[in-house]
Amino acid sequence: MRAAQLARDAAYAPYSRFRVGAAVLAADGSIYTGANVENVSYGLTVCAERVAIHTAVAAGRRRLVALAVSGPSGISPCGACRQVMDEFGVRTVILASPRGRPIAAVALRTLLPRAFTRRALRAAHARL
Ligand code: THU
Secondary structure (H helix, E strand, C coil), X not given: CXXXXXXXXXXXXXXXXXCCEEEEEECCCCEEEEECECCCCHHHCXXXXXXXXXXXXXXXXXXXXXXXXXXCCCCCCCHHHHHHHHHCCXXXXXXXXXXXXXEEEEEHHHHCCCCCCHHHHHHHHHCC
């Protein structure tokens, strides 16, 4: 939560002014952070969660455990980020205030029931 709070300082959100920080805990205990990065072409915006996760993966950490996100009241990861969390094994999502205070800890399974998984892909490939 503290890492997510600190990461939020680097948020680039001149369009929404909704600044978000995220920190992901890898299975080996290391932590990677990210902040949202917006663009004048709005759809190119990347959420804090995906910046943190992709930074961890690019550093070789593919097994992730938990993710904390710090942002304004109402903060909750978008659907795309939930799917990306699932890809790398995140189990617990901690929602935190801009000051890094805990709001809730939620299982990813609760946030993303019936995720799309590689099992469906495998079955489809087996039918080819
Ligand atoms: N955003 C995040 O970075 N994470 C969230 O969990 C929710 C939304 C960003 C995307 C955009 O820069 C801004 O917040 C408003 O949608």
